[in-house]
Amino acid sequence: MRILNHKIGLGESVQVKMDFARLNTRDTIEVPIIVERGKKDGPCLLLIGGVHGDETNGVEIVRQIVAKGLNKPEIGTIICIPLLNVFGFINQTREFPDGRDLNRVFPGSDKGSLASRFAYHIMKEVIPHIDYCIDFHTGGAQRFNYSQIRIDEDDEEILNLAKIFGSPYIVYSKSQERTFRRSMVKLGIKVLLFEGGKSLNLDKTVTKIGIQGAINVIHELGLKDFSSKIIKTNITNQPIIIKSSKWIRAKHSGMYRSDVSAGQKVAKGLKLGSISDPFGDFESAFKNNQEGYILNSNHAPVVNQGDALFHIGFE
Numbered sequence: 212m213r214i215l216n217h218k219i220g221l222g223e224s225v226q227v228k229m230d231f232a233r234l235n236t237r238d239t240i241e242v243p244i245i246v247e248r249g250k251k252d253g254p255c256l257l258l259i260g261g262v263h264g265d266e267t268n269g270v271e272i273v274r275q276i277v278a279k280g281l282n283k284p285e286i287g288t289i290i291c292i293p294l295l296n297v298f299g300f301i302n303q304t305r306e307f308p309d310g311r312d313l314n315r316v317f318p319g320s321d322k323g324s325l326a327s328r329f330a331y332h333i334m335k336e337v338i339p340h341i342d343y344c345i346d347f348h349t350g351g352a353q354r355f356n357y358s359q360i361r362i363d364e365d366d367e368e369i370l371n372l373a374k375i376f377g378s379p380y381i382v383y384s385k386s387q388e389r390t391f392r393r394s395m396v397k398l399g400i401k402v403l404l405f406e407g408g409k410s411l412n413l414d415k416t417v418t419k420i421g422i423q424g425a426i427n428v429i430h431e432l433g434l435k436d437f438s439s440k441i442i443k444t445n446i447t448n449q450p451i452i453i454k455s456s457k458w459i460r461a462k463h464s465g466m467y468r469s470d471v472s473a474g475q476k477v478a479k480g481l482k483l484g485s486i487s488d489p490f491g492d493f494e495s496a497f498k499n500n501q502e503g504y505i506l507n508s509n510h511a512p513v514v515n516q517g518d519a520l521f522h523i524g525f526e
Contacts, residue, residue: 253287264299268408269347272421284434353511357473376424453524
């Protein structure tokens with residue numbers, strides 16, 4: 212295996228650093244790529260966090276996997292990139308320094324924008340080696356995602372891996388064009404996209420679910436025997452499969468209060484929350500109009516008309 216001109220043989224552990232993009236001060240920002248190879252050849256799994264620079268919980272999941280040595284396979288290869296968008300992480304923003312969303316420029320171009328060139332080199336140098344990927348994300352801004360795995364529909368192998376991962380929800384979600392996930396799927400790579408938590412926040416429960424899910428998948432792929440660590444699903448903890456969903460948006464601007472929580476099953480007619488002015492003259496409650504599950508909940512205390520308040524999924 213050769214990554215960024217580093218030859219990595221079976222049984223080797225190597226950290227290579229990607230430095231194709233520079234700040235406007237000409238300073239280099241290096242992105243560590245941690246490669247662990249077993250002594251026998253086998254599948255290659257990529258664990259990646261921080262495609263968006265402010266999605267810190269995904270970074271924490273992959274960081275803990277590396278820190279605990281869970282990324283050292285007996286067979287095959289595990290590549291960890293705990294933080295892809297170092298630029299955004301430093302500034303605690305979602306975007307790249309050029310203002311672009313890195314997750315909307317794949318597969319990139321060697322003659323494009325800064326973000327596009329960065330995406331191009333990832334696709335060229337790392338992705339050709341990958342068979343499977345777990346891409347760790349969080350909700351944006353103040354929107355909290357209950358732990359869920361997003362997958363493309365009509366792929367039995369990836370559905371089985373999603374069930375083995377063990378997140379409470381599996382969401383059928385068609386990958387958008389020019390996303391990292393879509394670009395990998397087009398190459399035949401099997402991708403699990405994990406969503407959990409919110410931006411600029413660390414949540415211990417979400418982190419625990421993400422790490423355990425990775426352990427379950429590593430074991431299932433035969434990369435390492437985690438028999439003593441895996442948690443098998445049973446009739447009481449089977450993931451709920453979400454086949455469709457919709458967003459509930461604010462009909463008014465003002466102070467926002469939620470009456471339900473992410474992960475909760477909500478009946479038709481249940482009060483979801485209310486929005487008021489700050490002066491005590493106006494308050495408007497809103498209800499749920501179809502039974503479903505809260506996949507995402509907005510934690511912001513003040514909202515604008517049209518803001519997403521809840522993402523509700525349906526079986």
